Amino acid sequence: MFYIQRFLRTGLSASVLCLGAVAAQAGDGNQIYILQQGPLGLDGGNTLNVDQSAASGSTVAGDFDPAGRTTPALQSGIDNSGQIIISGEDGQVAFLQQGISNTANVTLSSALGLAFLQQDGIGNAATLTVDPLGVGGTIQQIGNRNLADLTVGAGAQGSLIQKGDNNQFGFTVSGSGASASYTAIGNNMAPAGTGPMVISNGASVTITQTQF
DSSP, rough: OOOEEOOEEESSSSOOOOEEEEEEEEOOOOEEEEEEEEESSSOOOOOOEEEEEESSSOOOOOOGGGGGTSSOEEEEEEEEEEEEEEEEEEEEEEEEEESSOOOOEEEEETTTTTEEEEEEEEOEEEEEEOOTTTOOEEEEEESSSSSSEEEOOOOOOOEEEEEEESOOOEEESSSOOOEEEEEEEEESOOOOOOEEEESSSSSSSEEEOOOO
């Protein structure tokens, strides 16, 4: 089944651009713009669930730029699944997932918080959680069979980027004004023991790990 509409705003016209299974719940004034498609325009068994029922004025799209907010969030390929849960006021989620059998979960509990998740490849899994009062979080995975888990606490912003195959990292960032990024470039990389954690007040931390 293929249907095209133009925009989603609670209390006005319901609107989703999609192909496949999409479920959405929305609070007052929320907006959602989604493109979901399989290869060659066929239904690829993709599923995407969006719950904005505890939010007000939130947006799900493909870009944070105010001029480009109608750029759709994208899920393209075969057997991908995604879940987006937003609570609080005016949170924004940008969501881009392409490939085969990828899984993504985004939970944004922060008012005015930003969450960006991008996956491109096969068999990747990502969980992005922005806690209440968190500033924003980013997960980007390019490759195959990568696993990422990022949690951002109050007052902080964090990013976890993995490029390669079979990488597995968890990353936690917390502390008022903390800004931290972790980038892994290579294959078959994972932390020894628990994943890295950054706790700071006002500091900026950048970690990059590459293979020799």
